[in-house]
Amino acid sequence: MLKVQEIRELIKLVDQSSIDEFVYENEGSKIKMKKSVTSVVTTVQPVVHTEVPAAQAVQAAPVQTAAPVTPVQEIKQEPVTEAPVQADTSNLHKITSPMVGTFYASPSPDADVYVKAGTKVSKDSIVCIVEAMKLFNEIEAEVNGEIVEVLAKDGQLVEYGQPLFLVKPE
Structure with missing residues (x-):
């Protein structure tokens, strides 16, 4: 059976590695770790603008509206991380x-x-x-x-x- 500290170290190693799932079995004990992939969901609601020229507004002409638009649109977006600016390390x-x-x-x-x-x-x-x-x-x-x-x-x-x-x- 693994000790708590050893399990914590395994969790850290899996968390910092590129693997998504890890399974460890020993002497009847089984540990399964799985990373959850998170994504940011952004909702966008389009705004419909109807412009009426000033001359038509004075004459009280009927206003035309645009065709109906789906109100909510989902966009999946990965979190953005900026790469640090690195100095020339070729001679180091x-x-x-x-x-x-x-x-x-x-x-x-x-x-x-x-x-x-x-x-x-x-x-x-x-x-x-x-x-x-x-x-x-x-x-x-x-x-x-x-x-x-x-x-x-x-x-x-x-x-x-x-x-x-x-x-x-x-």
């Missing part, structure tokens, strides 16, 4: 996650972070921890340089190959 080294897990910026909750933007690092400097299946894996910088940007947030679930840091190599 990306430190990526070697596994799926939880990103930790410090060795313990009450300790200072390993690195932040502006920190000088060497190849063997520890920059973070990625926890997977109760194993805490120290991630090294892989290159000498300066941390330009921290791309992951503390406690965030990260995917295999996801960039965690941008480093300006020396």
Whole structure:
């Protein structure tokens, strides 16, 4: 039987992944998770304008109306997300996650972070921890340089190959 924390981690992983449905069976227990696809429904009610020239209005001529229009029309629309403007990162080294897990910026909750933007690092400097299946894996910088940007947030679930840091190599 899975513990509550393990179920929470599974929920986070499924939520942040591209899969829509997940089923896990073990020792007579079954967990089924399914994402609900949300869409925004916008209703539009058309307005019919009838214009009468000033000359006709004075003469009290009959006003013609347009043909009846269906009053409500549904439009399905996906939520719009703006892509952030990104600087040129071609000359920067990306430190990526070697596994799926939880990103930790410090060795313990009450300790200072390993690195932040502006920190000088060497190849063997520890920059973070990625926890997977109760194993805490120290991630090294892989290159000498300066941390330009921290791309992951503390406690965030990260995917295999996801960039965690941008480093300006020396």
